[in-house]
Amino acid sequence: MGAKAKIMERTGKSFYERLYLIEIFKGMAVTLGHFMTNFLDNSKLYVRHYPEVQPEIPARWRGRHRLTKHEDGTMKCVACFMCQTNCPAKCIMIEAGERIDGRSEKMPVRFTIDLLECIYCGYCVEACPMDAIRMDTGIFAVTGADRQSFVMGLTALLATPGAYTEEEYKKGGV
Amino acid sequence: MSQLDLLLLVLRVAFGAFVPLCFIAVLVWMERRGAAFFQDRSGPNRAHIFGFRAGGLVQNLADAIKLITKEDIVPDHVKHKFYFVLAPVIVFSIAILSFAAVPFADALILGGKKYLMQTIPTDLGILWFLALAGFAVYGIILAGWSSHSKYGILGGLRAAAQVISYEIPMGFAIISALVVYGTVNLTEIAHYQGQLLFGFIPMWGVVVQPLGAIIFIVAAFAEANRTPFDLAEGESELVAGFHVEYSSMKFGMFFMGEYVAMFTSSAIIVTLYFGGYQIPWFSTEVLVNNARAITVLLMLLMPACAWIFIRWMHKNNRSHYDCPDDHRVREALIYAKIIWGVVAALEIVLFIYLITVSGGAADRILVALLQIATFLVKTTLMCFVYVWVRWTLPRFRYDQLQKLGWQILLPLSLLNIFVTSAVVVALN
Amino acid sequence: MFADGLFLVFAVLAVLGAVGLVLFRHPMNGAMSFVVTLIALAGLYALLSAKLIFALQLIVYAGAIMSLIVFIIMFLNIQPADLPQEETKLLSILGGGIVVLPIGWFLFKIVKSLPMHSVAIMGTDFGGVKEVGLVLFRDWLIPFEIVSILLLVSLVGAVILAGKRGTAK
Numbered sequence: 001m002g003a004k005a006k007i008m009e010r011t012g013k014s015f016y017e018r019l020y021l022i023e024i025f026k027g028m029a030v031t032l033g034h035f036m037t038n039f040l041d042n043s044k045l046y047v048r049h050y051p052e053v054q055p056e057i058p059a060r061w062r063g064r065h066r067l068t069k070h071e072d073g074t075m076k077c078v079a080c081f082m083c084q085t086n087c088p089a090k091c092i093m094i095e096a097g098e099r100i101d102g103r104s105e106k107m108p109v110r111f112t113i114d115l116l117e118c119i120y121c122g123y124c125v126e127a128c129p130m131d132a133i134r135m136d137t138g139i140f141a142v143t144g145a146d147r148q149s150f151v152m153g154l155t156a157l158l159a160t161p162g163a164y165t166e167e168e169y170k171k172g173g174v
Numbered sequence: 175m176s177q178l179d180l181l182l183l184v185l186r187v188a189f190g191a192f193v194p195l196c197f198i199a200v201l202v203w204m205e206r207r208g209a210a211f212f213q214d215r216s217g218p219n220r221a222h223i224f225g226f227r228a229g230g231l232v233q234n235l236a237d238a239i240k241l242i243t244k245e246d247i248v249p250d251h252v253k254h255k256f257y258f259v260l261a262p263v264i265v266f267s268i269a270i271l272s273f274a275a276v277p278f279a280d281a282l283i284l285g286g287k288k289y290l291m292q293t294i295p296t297d298l299g300i301l302w303f304l305a306l307a308g309f310a311v312y313g314i315i316l317a318g319w320s321s322h323s324k325y326g327i328l329g330g331l332r333a334a335a336q337v338i339s340y341e342i343p344m345g346f347a348i349i350s351a352l353v354v355y356g357t358v359n360l361t362e363i364a365h366y367q368g369q370l371l372f373g374f375i376p377m378w379g380v381v382v383q384p385l386g387a388i389i390f391i392v393a394a395f396a397e398a399n400r401t402p403f404d405l406a407e408g409e410s411e412l413v414a415g416f417h418v419e420y421s422s423m424k425f426g427m428f429f430m431g432e433y434v435a436m437f438t439s440s441a442i443i444v445t446l447y448f449g450g451y452q453i454p455w456f457s458t459e460v461l462v463n464n465a466r467a468i469t470v471l472l473m474l475l476m477p478a479c480a481w482i483f484i485r486w487m488h489k490n491n492r493s494h495y496d497c498p499d500d501h502r503v504r505e506a507l508i509y510a511k512i513i514w515g516v517v518a519a520l521e522i523v524l525f526i527y528l529i530t531v532s533g534g535a536a537d538r539i540l541v542a543l544l545q546i547a548t549f550l551v552k553t554t555l556m557c558f559v560y561v562w563v564r565w566t567l568p569r570f571r572y573d574q575l576q577k578l579g580w581q582i583l584l585p586l587s588l589l590n591i592f593v594t595s596a597v598v599v600a601l602n
Numbered sequence: 603m604f605a606d607g608l609f610l611v612f613a614v615l616a617v618l619g620a621v622g623l624v625l626f627r628h629p630m631n632g633a634m635s636f637v638v639t640l641i642a643l644a645g646l647y648a649l650l651s652a653k654l655i656f657a658l659q660l661i662v663y664a665g666a667i668m669s670l671i672v673f674i675i676m677f678l679n680i681q682p683a684d685l686p687q688e689e690t691k692l693l694s695i696l697g698g699g700i701v702v703l704p705i706g707w708f709l710f711k712i713v714k715s716l717p718m719h720s721v722a723i724m725g726t727d728f729g730g731v732k733e734v735g736l737v738l739f740r741d742w743l744i745p746f747e748i749v750s751i752l753l754l755v756s757l758v759g760a761v762i763l764a765g766k767r768g769t770a771k
Contacts, residue, residue: 021388024567031212031566038211042490046214053495254630297730301657308665312637312672319630319676327676334673341666358731 057138059164059172062122064139065113065152066160068132074101075158076132079108083124083133091117092124111157115142115150138163182282182289190293193550194273194434199234200554201433205561206230212565225501226508229491238426246422249321257320262420262427265313268306269434275302276441277361279451279545280458284535290361291451291542299360300348303442307344307397310435311337314399314406317428318416329415332572333406336396339579340403344393346587347386350594351446354382364450368457376454379447385590387447389583394439396579399432401564405572440556441549448552451545458541465537466528468544473524480517484510609649616642624695627685629675633668640664652729 017023037044048055057063068076079096097109124133137160144150162169207230210217218233226232252258275298279291289295296302311334318330355363369377380387396403407415417428444450453461461468491506527536570578615638622635644659688694738746 028562028566032562034214035208035211035562038214040486042211042216043494044214045211045216045494047216049216049493049495052493052497254628257630257634296653298653298657301654301661301731305657305660305665308661308669311665311669315669315672315676327679330676331673334669334676338666338669338673 055140057140057163059136059168061138061140062120062125062135063163064115064137064142064160065118065124065133065135065157066137066162067111067154067157068134068162069158070103074103075107076130077108077111078104078130078132079106079111080129082127082129086123086127088121088123089117089119091115091119108154111154113152113157115152116147134162134169136162136164136169178284179287179289182284186289186291186293186295189278189546190274191270193278194270194437195430197437197553197557198430198433199231201436201557201561202234202237203229203231204554204558205433205564206233208558208561209565212562225505227502227505241423241426241429244422246424249419251322252320252419253322254320257316258419259424261313261317261320262417262424262431263313264316265310265431266427266434268310268313269431269438272303272306272310273434273438273441275299275360276438276445277364277450278549279542280365281361282538282542284538291546292361297359297361299358299363300352300442300446301358303438304341304345304348307337307341310397313431314416317420321416321419323419325413325418326416329406329412329418332412333399333416336399336403336406336575336579339576340393340396340583343389343579343583343587344397346584346591347390347393348446350386350587350591351379351383351390353591353594353598354379360445360450364445364452365458367449368452370455376449376452378449378452378454383447383590383594385586386594387443389587389590390446391443392578392583394443395560395563396575398435398439398560400436400560402567402570403575404564405569405575408569436557436560437553440553440560444549444552444556448556450552451549453544453548458545461541461544462537465540469524469528469540473521476517476520480513484513605649608645612642612645612649615639616646627688628682629680629685630672633672633675637664637668637672640668650729654729654731654734 011017070076078099079094081094081096084092084094091114093110093112093114094108095110096106099105099107101107120135122135125135139160142150164172207217207219209215217230219227219230221227221230221233221236223232223235248255248258274293275296277290277292282289282291294302314333314337315330318326318328318333321327321330351363352358355366357363357366363379367376367378371377371381375381395401399406406412407417412418417425420428487506487509488503491509492502493500527540619635619637619639619642623632623639626632626635640659640663644656644664647659648656
């Protein structure tokens with residue numbers, strides 16, 4: 001390997017540093033400086049006041065899933081089982097049925113995602129040949145009172161709109 | 175016993191029992207908000223009762239409710255259940271008891287009688303503290319041992335070895351301080367520190383015993399199992415150390431015991447090295463003789479301090495985001511009204527004192543109250559140093575800790591005894 | 603009288619602690635009951651208004667020495683299987699009791715022969731730090747120093763003995 005190794009100089013061995021106390025007081029001065037700035041004016045804190053100020057979610061953020069639709073309102077999903085097969089957490093459960101809107105042959109009659117099992121890896125989005133499943137809802141905090149409420153059904157997945165425009169989403173890149 | 179004797183007895187015991195307990199809340203709050211400010215965070219500031227957050231103090235109440243209502247588990251594998259339950263009780267009660275010998279004001283002279291302002295009016299002083307500091311080890315050892323788990327026993331071993339070995343430099347530092355003060359009585363020690371060195375420096379222990387003060391403070395940090403010596407509860411290696419098996423209020427007792435111990439050792443440090451209840455440059459007699467002037471000064475200072483505090487509060491107690499009709503601003507307005515009300519009440523009390531009973535016994539009571547306030551302020555500042563150090567210094571490694579105790583602090587404290595004794599003998 | 607009541611409490615606790623030290627099977631129980639004895643003794647010293655001895659008893663015996671012993675018991679982590687089988691325990695206690703009986707009787711007689719009138723208090727300064735220090739370092743300086751040298755010798759001896767076993771291994 002031709003990498004140039006940089007030899008770091010060892011510090012902390014001089015008598016002045018081995019007295020410790022002076023260095024300790026220096027360190028304490030640094031922390032006290034932080035304390036005093038924040039104490040005298042707490043608007044200088046590096047914090048987001050969370051529930052009131054929401055974080056900015058970029059388009060590539062993998063949030064809760066949704067199923068997309070064509071312009072005419074029919075669902076894009078063709079129940080090809082790609083996402084279910086690809087899911088490492090095995091949280092997607094699809095039951096296929098005959099398509100009634102005439103777009104193709106198959107459509108899911110049941111499509112459930114168990115959010116408690118989901119690891120939000122995004123493989124389902126990558127696997128989907130129809131761009132039918134996306135994680136662009138921008139929902140990052142999913143709460144519920146019981147386990148059943150975390151199992152998202154077909155209607156709930158279809159009902160959630162995306163948080164970004166098509167251009168933003170495309171630009172974010174998948 | 176006259177009624178006055180009885181009243182003072184009750185007041186002293188109440189002070190000794192309740193002030194450490196109240197300081198638990200203050201210290202936990204100081205630790206959490208202080209830690210947050212040291213790290214540029216804001217800390218717990220959301221818990222509230224009807225919108226009153228008291229700067230985050232209400233969070234303590236929530237924590238207390240949580241600890242009390244949690245399930246109290248004694249693990250099945252614990253064989254010696256008696257010791258398991260006894261250990262937190264020992265830690266907590268020893269911490270409270272060791273405050274008992276600390277004077278919080280100069281001896282009060284009322285009706286020709288002298289009342290020592292400490293919970294137990296003993297002249298054992300620092301010996302009482304040392305005696306009880308030794309007992310605190312039992313709580314740690316018993317907790318670690320009776321938990322019957324590896325983490326518990328390792329934490330207990332570390333904590334006990336640390337406390338036992340740091341007791342020695344601490345004792346030696348105290349000895350050299352005692353050589354200077356010539357007494358073990360804490361009231362007399364504080365009295366001694368009311369003098370002036372060369373006529374203008376207050377003769378505090380930290381001035382006449384700088385090395386001893388450093389050794390004592392370091393040993394006191396180790397004794398209280400606080401950072402940088404808190405490797406008894408090194409989270410990364412021991413989970414929580416000796417109290418890992420404890421839950422609910424039994425854990426709460428350890429937690430409160432730790433903060434009471436912190437308060438007590440701060441009080442001892444203040445008494446031994448920072449002048450105790452003494453207001454610098456103003457000894458008790460000076461204060462008593464100039465009580466009227468001091469009252470007038472107080473009456474002027476109080477509104478000024480309140481004004482500054484309220485300005486600070488209005489600046490900081492508001493939401494730092496778009497919030498129409500900010501509830502925090504409303505809260506601050508109410509606090510401001512309360513503070514002005516308290517200041518007005520105190521002004522009236524001081525005014526009545528000034529025109530009716532000033533001169534005589536009331537002066538001494540006023541001075542005692544002032545000294546109590548001074549003592550509490552100094553102790554709070556010392557507790558802040560504890561918090562400050564905790565969020566500045568990283569944890570020692572275990573062998574470094576023992577090396578520091580035995581190879582550095584012990585010889586240094588012995589040397590300090592020799593030098594101090596030589597100087598004291600030479601000066602006499 | 604309050605002091606008499608306290609005396610009774612401390613005396614009973616001291617005796618009970620000593621009995622516990624002998625009778626308990628687990629060393630931790632024995633050590634803790636001995637701590638109770640030592641604290642009760644400190645209380646008795648306090649009743650005699652020997653303040654310094656009270657503090658020293660608490661610092662040195664109940665605090666330092668016993669915490670070291672308890673620390674070592676914890677360090678060894680003794681399991682019930684490690685304890686020796688004591689089949690003749692009852693017999694030993696009985697035999698020991700019979701052996702000690704004459705001494706106890708002797709002590710009882712001595713206590714009975716003491717004069718019954720109450721003893722005067724030895725002044726308010728009795729037992730304080732200053733008084734004990736003056737007696738110790740003025741009247742009893744040479745015995746004190748000899749005892750301290752004796753302790754130093756035993757300390758050094760202990761260190762050497764412990765060190766030798768370490769190097770032999």
